[in-house]
Amino acid sequence: MKSCTRSNSVAENLNLWNQEHAWLEHGDEWKGQADSCGVPYPEWKASVVDRLITPYAKPGSTILELAPGHGRWTEALSSLAGRLILVDLSPGCIEECRRRFEGRDRLETYVNDGRSLPPGLDCQVDLVWSFDSLVHVAPREIQNYLFEIHRVLKPGGFAVIHHANRRHWTLPLAPLRSLGPTWALLYRYLSMGTEESADGWRSAVSVKLFRTMATRAGLSVLENLSRWGDGNRYGVPRHNDRVTILVKAPEDHANGQLLPHERNSQASEPNTPGSPSIFDRSQKNEAPG
Numbered sequence: 001m002k003s004c005t006r007s008n009s010v011a012e013n014l015n016l017w018n019q020e021h022a023w024l025e026h027g028d029e030w031k032g033q034a035d036s037c038g039v040p041y042p043e044w045k046a047s048v049v050d051r052l053i054t055p056y057a058k059p060g061s062t063i064l065e066l067a068p069g070h071g072r073w074t075e076a077l078s079s080l081a082g083r084l085i086l087v088d089l090s091p092g093c094i095e096e097c098r099r100r101f102e103g104r105d106r107l108e109t110y111v112n113d114g115r116s117l118p119p120g121l122d123c124q125v126d127l128v129w130s131f132d133s134l135v136h137v138a139p140r141e142i143q144n145y146l147f148e149i150h151r152v153l154k155p156g157g158f159a160v161i162h163h164a165n166r167r168h169w170t171l172p173l174a175p176l177r178s179l180g181p182t183w184a185l186l187y188r189y190l191s192m193g194t195e196e197s198a199d200g201w202r203s204a205v206s207v208k209l210f211r212t213m214a215t216r217a218g219l220s221v222l223e224n225l226s227r228w229g230d231g232n233r234y235g236v237p238r239h240n241d242r243v244t245i246l247v248k249a250p251e252d253h254a255n256g257q258l259l260p261h262e263r264n265s266q267a268s269e270p271n272t273p274g275s276p277s278i279f280d281r282s283q284k285n286e287a288p289g
């Protein structure tokens with residue numbers, strides 16, 4: 001992929017997703033994670049919804065999808081959300097989402113600047129979802145988004161974010177990519193290891209950096225996942241990716257919600273197939289009287 005020598009700038013992302021990419025299957029062309037897990041793509045896709053969306057998406061709630069592309073995950077989000085807000089850098093992607101979800105009530109769509117969320121949403125969103133998109137976005141923009149996510153989330157709201165995970169010590173070496181294919185290959189080898197045959201145009205982000213940026217933005221890390229499901233059958237192992245689940249601290253205990261460290265102690269529960277959602281669990285944990 002010639003893009004492995006490019007930076008992960010807003011301009012490069014706009015050019016790639018708004019002009020160059022053909023969107024032959026409207027996002028379902030990205031079957032690589034399912035292939036890496038050795039499972040059929042529809043099964044893998046269903047596991048993403050069951051493990052990463054449903055437990056955090058309270059029915060009827062306000063969900064913001066950051067960078068939906070042509071709406072690969074928006075179908076599932078739409079069936080759970082009351083108010084649905086879509087934000088993408090690419091005018092072509094937002095146009096396609098408007099066409100695909102035409103007639104849906106309480107749908108708001110925005111073309112953004114690649115780093116900010118719409119104004120006027122402060123403390124209104126229950127869940128921010130972003131998958132297969134911020135993996136390509138540079139740390140500076142991700143940091144800005146994390147501040148923005150903190151701004152729009154309600155206290156106790158969640159963010160489920162798929163991001164890159166290069167080896168932390170190699171992050172300062174990212175400029176090597178721009179020197180040409182040989183240097184890009186060396187950088188991939190150092191930052192991802194020999195098992196990776198492609199770079200996937202991942203940005204210079206590690207789990208450690210993502211956690212640091214989230215904490216700086218006032219968000220707490222609930223979980224960081226590479227695999228899930230029975231026997232860790234599913235996941236995002238390709239390019240060593242991770243999905244981090246973040247929470248904005250509830251303002252207080254008075255509304256019966258759990259504080260982040262309390263949620264953390266129960267964080268493995270949503271892994272269990274068929275387990276109640278976090279919202280069911282919070283209700284059960286309400287203090288009697």
Ligand SMILES: C[S@@+](CC[C@H](N)C(=O)[O-])C[C@H]1O[C@@H](n2cnc3c(N)ncnc32)[C@H](O)[C@@H]1O
Binds near residue numbers: 013017066089112
């Ligand atoms: C690989 S596609 C993934 C689309 C969709 N999430 C999916 O999984 O099918 C990347 C998407 O991220 C959007 N994007 C890239 N950089 C962005 C940025 N800085 N801000 C907002 N959207 C961005 C692109 O326009 C595109 O829609």
